[in-house]
Amino acid sequence: MSRPGPSCRADWPGLRPLQTRWKDNDALGHMNNAEYLSLFDTAISLWQIENGIAITGPEALRFVVVENGCRYFAEAGFPDTLHAGLRLGHLGRSAFRFELALFRNTEERACTEAFFAMVLTDADGRPTALPDRLRAALTTLLPPTV
Numbered sequence: 303m304s305r306p307g308p309s310c311r312a313d314w315p316g317l318r319p320l321q322t323r324w325k326d327n328d329a330l331g332h333m334n335n336a337e338y339l340s341l342f343d344t345a346i347s348l349w350q351i352e353n354g355i356a357i358t359g360p361e362a363l364r365f366v367v368v369e370n371g372c373r374y375f376a377e378a379g380f381p382d383t384l385h386a387g388l389r390l391g392h393l394g395r396s397a398f399r400f401e402l403a404l405f406r407n408t409e410e411r412a413c414t415e416a417f418f419a420m421v422l423t424d425a426d427g428r429p430t431a432l433p434d435r436l437r438a439a440l441t442t443l444l445p446p447t448v
């Protein structure tokens with residue numbers, strides 16, 4: 303079974319730096335797998351905040367992660383500075399899929415790529431339509447068409 307190779311830095315406009323921490327490393331001297339997902343979650347949360355999408359409090363929308371995945375291409379760890387890329391892989395009525403990549407320091411190829419499929423839910427946990435303001439913010443993450 304073949305798998306796609308890592309993407310290039312140029313495929314991810316608007317990269318944001320995320321500093322690794324000493325505690326991110328495991329006993330093998332590289333970043334623990336759970337820390338990658340935490341960094342991806344941080345990149346998504348920072349994007350939400352920058353776009354005026356509350357992540358806490360009464361105005362916060364209730365997103366549920368229904369699926370995620372991660373592919374590793376190269377090790378990372380403290381003291382690397384990682385650069386996180388974020389784009390939209392799918393946009394539906396109540397669901398969307400973030401695609402993410404991490405680049406170590408100045409490297410041109412991603413060390414890790416991931417996805418988070420999310421559904422907006424109401425107070426009862428039922429899928430609900432994405433508000434126009436959120437949909438507009440998400441469309442800014444669509445990759446350019448060829």
